[in-house]
Amino acid sequence: MTESNPKTISKSINPKKEDVRIGLYICNCGINIAGVLQMDDMIEFGKTLPNVTLCKQYKFYCSDNGQAEIAKDIKDGLVNRVVVAACSPRMHEPTFRRVLKENGLNPFYFAQANIREHATWVNMYDHEGAQRIAKDHIRMQVAKVRKLKALETIKVKVKPSTLIIGAGIAGMNSALDLADQGFEVFLVERELTIGGHMAQLDKTFPTMDCSSCILTPKMVDVSRNPNIHIMAYSEVEQVDGYVGNFEVKIKHKAHYVDQNKCTGCGACIDSCPVICGNSFDLNMSSRKAIYIPFPQAVPGQFTIDIDHCIKCGNCALPNICEPGAIIYDEEDHYSTIKVGTIIVSTGYDQIDPTNLKNYGYGVYENVITGLEMERNLSSTGPNLGKPVCPSNGKPPHSIAWLQCVGSRDNREGYHPYCSRVCCMYAIKQARQYKEKHPEAECYIFYMDIRAFGKGYEEFYESSSHNFGIKYMRGRLAEIYQNPDKTLLIRGEDTFLSRPIALTVDLVVLSTGVEARTDAAHVASMLGIQQSSDGFFMEAHPKLRPIDSLTAGIFMAGVAQGPKDIPDAVSQAKGAASGAAILMAKGEVEVDPYYAVVQPNLCSGCRSCINLCPYSAISFDDNQNVAYINPIMCHGCGTCVASCPSNAIYQNHFTGDQLMIMITDVLGGIN
Amino acid sequence: MEKITPNIIFNISNVISDEVIKDEALKIMRACFQCGTCTGSCPSGRRTAIRTRQIMREAVLSLDEVLSDEDIWLCSTCYTCYERCPRNIPVTDVIIKLRNLATQRGFIKPAHQKITQILADTGHGVPLGLKNNSDENQWSKSRESYGLSKIPPTTHSHPKAVLDIQKLMKLTHFDKLVKIELKSTNEEIK
Amino acid sequence: MSKKDGTDEFEPFILGIFCNWCTYTGADQAGTSRMQRPANLRIMRVMCSGRVESRFIIEALKRGADGVLIGACHIGDCHYVSGNHKTVRRMPLIKEFVKQYGFNPKRVRLEHISASEGAELTEISKEFVKELKEIGPNPRNKK
C-alpha cells in the first residue's frame, strides 16, 4: 500500500530507573493561569511530587526566555524529563519537544499538563476548584513522564502531487500556485465546468470589475497548465492513506458525449427538441438537454442531461455530430490517484429562504434571492443584464433589499453567523441598478452594514452619497403581495422608532451562504472536522486557520467559512503554500504512536486482526503470532485495548503509562 | 404613581434587567440587537404607541420608564414577535415579566386593578352575565345544545370555591400586590 | 465535606478519558470560549476512544473515582474510521464488569462529543456531576 519506509524505529534507550529527574515548569500564561491559581501553593505542591527535582514558574514558558530557561536546566544536567503545565498540548507540545530535542534530550521525554483550557478557563470564578483540577492534571502528567520511553519519529515520503476538491476561485488559485511550482495537481470538480460561484456573478465589489473578465482568463490558465489535470463532472468517492501518501478513488460521471471527440462546435443544440431549466441561471432561463453550462465553460465539451434526454437520436445523426461523439449508453467510470497532499475548496450553498414564510419566497413572484438578482444583472443572464419583475417583465421602479436573510438568525434551520458578503453584494447590486435607472428607488433594510474590507467603507459611503441609495435601519417583519403583484413590506425604521409599510415592485432577499449539503459526508470521507456552523474546521482558529486537524489536508475558500473573493484567494494561496512546504521537503515526520505486538506474549488468538481499520495487522503463520506493520498502523490503539493476552502496546500510550496516571491521581485524593 | 420621563438618560443600571433574567429563559434578552422585527411584526404597534424593540432596549438598560410607561400594557400577547425574533428572544415572555415587575412597583392601571377585583369577587376575570335568570341566557342555551350543563363547572356553579380563590390570594399576598379588597371576612377565608 | 446546613454535599471526582481528535479538542474549545463548568472533571488524553481498556475504568473506580466519562467522536466521524464504534460495542461488557465489581453502572458514561461541541461537553459535565451527587460518593471512599 505504501512505498515509504520508516527510516528509524529505534528500541528504547531508557535512562536507568533511579535516574529520572523531572523538571516541572508551571506557566503563568500572563494572568490566564496565575490570575486564577495560587502560584506559590502550586510550586510547593509540585515539589512534593515523586522524581520532581525542580519546580519553577514563569510568565510565558512558550516565549524565547521561557524556552531558554528549560534549555539551560537540561544542558546543566539538572533534569532529564520535562513537564510543562500550561495551555493545551495541541498548542505547544511541538514547541517544547523541540526544546528537548535541541538540547540533546529525546523529545518524547516530555508531557504537558493542560491547566489553562481544562482548568483556569473553565473554572474562572471557582479558584479553589481550578487549583484542585490543575494539581490533578499535573499529577497525572508527572506520573506519565516517569514512565515515558524514548522514541524516534517516523519519516514518511510525501508524493509531489495534490488533490484539490472543488474548482471555484479558491481551488483554481491553489491549483495554479502549486502547478507553477512544478507539482502535479488533480483538480476535481463536481459540476461540468470549473469557476464555481464566481462564474455566476456579474460585477464584483468594491471595484466593480466584471466577474467573468477576471475569472475567464484564470480558467483558461488552469486548462492550459500541463501540470493540472482537470477532472470535471467528477466526485471523490473514497480517500485512504495518510499525509504524503493518500490514495483517492474518483468517480467520473458519464457525459454521454465522448469528451475526446467533441469539438464543442454546438451543432447539436439546434437538433435537440427538449427544452429544460438552465440551472446555471437558477432555472430562470432554459437550455436544451444537450448543453454546456455557459459559452466560456472549461472544459468546453458538451454533455447530455440524461434525466431530460428523450433519446430521440437527433444529435447522434452523422450530419449533426460529425465526429460521432454521442454515446447514449455511456456509464460512470472510476479512477484511482495517489497524492501527497489534499486541499478542500468546495465552497458554499446559498441559503434557501423558502421556509421563512413571512417573506413569501416561492409564493410571491417578485421576491427573489441575491444570487437570482446577480444573474438578472448579468449581461449573460436570463434578461441580458436588464433586471425585470418576474410578474410582468418590466423593470422595477422600486426595489428593497433585505439583509441577513438566514444569517444572524438563531432560530432552528438558520445560522447565527454573519455571511460576510451580503452587505457588500446588496450595495453593489443596488448601485448597479441605479447606474442604469437613476430614477429608481432603492432601499436596503439592514441591521448593521459590515463594510470591513479594503475600499469597502468608501464604496458604501459613495452608494448613498453619489447614487442616493436609501439605507433603512431595521429588519423587515413581513411581506404581502398586492393584487397587482407589487409588494407591501412592513418593518420598523428603528432610527425613527416608527413602524413603516412601503409598496415596492421587487424585493431581493440578501440570502447568505451555508456549508454544502454534503459537507458532513466530505468531512468524514477525509477524516476532517466541521465547526458547529457546518464549515470545515481549522486546526487553530488564529494560528493555523488553513490546516485541518488531519496532517496533509488543507482548506481554502468559503468551504472553511464565509468570505469574499479576495479572502478566498488569499486563503487559497496559503493552502497551496502549506501543501507545497510538505511536498518541497519531500518527507514529513509522523509521531511514532504505532502499536507493537510482543511475540513472546501473543497467544495467536487473532482477536486483533479484524479490529484494525487499516488492515495493518497480519498473521505470521510460522511463529503463530500477530504482526503490526508500523507504517500502516495509524496509532488508534483499538487493538491494544482488545488483546486478551495484553501482548500489544502502543508507543507513548502504553498500558503502564496510562494506568499510572489513573492510580497516581486517585492516590492523591484519598 | 408619578411618571418618570427624563429626556436625557442619566442612569443606566442592571436593576430591572437583573430581575428579568433571574428567569434563565429570559437571559437571552440581553442579546437583543435592536433589529426591529418585533416592532414591525406587532399588530398592536401599528395602531398604538407600543414599540416592542424600544421596550427591549429600555429593559436591557434598566430605564425606569419601561415599567412606568403604559406601553408594556399595550401588548396583546399574540406571540408574533416571539416567533420571528432572529435572536430567539421570548419577547412576549419578557413583556409579561416586565408587567409583573411593574405591578410590584405599583405601576398598575385602574382597569387592570378592576379586573383583579372582579376575579377576587367572582373567580372569573370575565364573569358570565348571570344577572338574569340563567335559562334566558343565549350562551347557556348554546351550551345545552352541545349537551353541556347550563352553567359551566367553575365558580359559577360552585360559589363556595370563590372563598378558596380568596384564600390563595391572601396567602400569596396578591390582594396587597394589586391593592384590592377581599370582600369575605378573614374568618370565612380561614 | 459537609455543609453548614448539615447536608453532605460531596464533590464528585470524574475522570475523563478523551480522544485526541474530537472530545479533547472540544474540551479545548470549551476553554477558549470560557464556558464555565463545575470543577470536577480531570481529563486525560488518548489518541482514540478505541484505546480505552476496561481495566482503566475498573481501576479508577476501585481507587475511588466517582465517575468515568469517556469522550469519543460521533459515529462516522472517528479519525481512525471506526475506533469509536468498537468502544460503543465494548460498553455493555464494561458496564457488566463495573456492576460485578459492585459499582453503579451509571458511574460510567460514553459520550460522543465533537471538536466543536464545547457547549455539549459543558452541559454533559454539569449533568453528570448532578447525577453523581444523587448517586452519592463511591462506596470505596466511605470510611
Ligand SMILES: Cc1cc2nc3c(=O)[nH]c(=O)nc-3n(C[C@H](O)[C@H](O)[C@H](O)COP(=O)(O)OP(=O)(O)OC[C@H]3O[C@@H](n4cnc5c(N)ncnc54)[C@H](O)[C@@H]3O)c2cc1C
Ligand atoms: C449573490 C452573491 C454575490 C457575491 N458577490 C461578490 C462580489 O461582488 N465580490 C466578492 O468578492 N465576493 C462576492 N461573493 C462571494 C463569492 O461568491 C465567494 O467569495 C467565492 O465565490 C468563493 O469561492 P470558493 O471557491 O470558495 O467557492 P465556490 O465558488 O462555491 O466554488 C466551490 C466549487 O467546488 C465545487 N464542489 C463543491 N462540492 C464539491 C465536491 N464534493 N466535489 C467536487 N467539487 C465540489 C463546486 O461545484 C464549485 O465549483 C458573492 C456571493 C453571493 C452569494
Ligand code: SF4
Ligand atoms: S493501533 Fe492497532 S488497530 Fe489501530 S491502527 Fe494500529 S494496528 Fe490498527
Ligand code: SF4
Ligand atoms: S426582534 Fe428580537 S432582536 Fe429584534 S429588536 Fe425585537 S427583541 Fe430585539
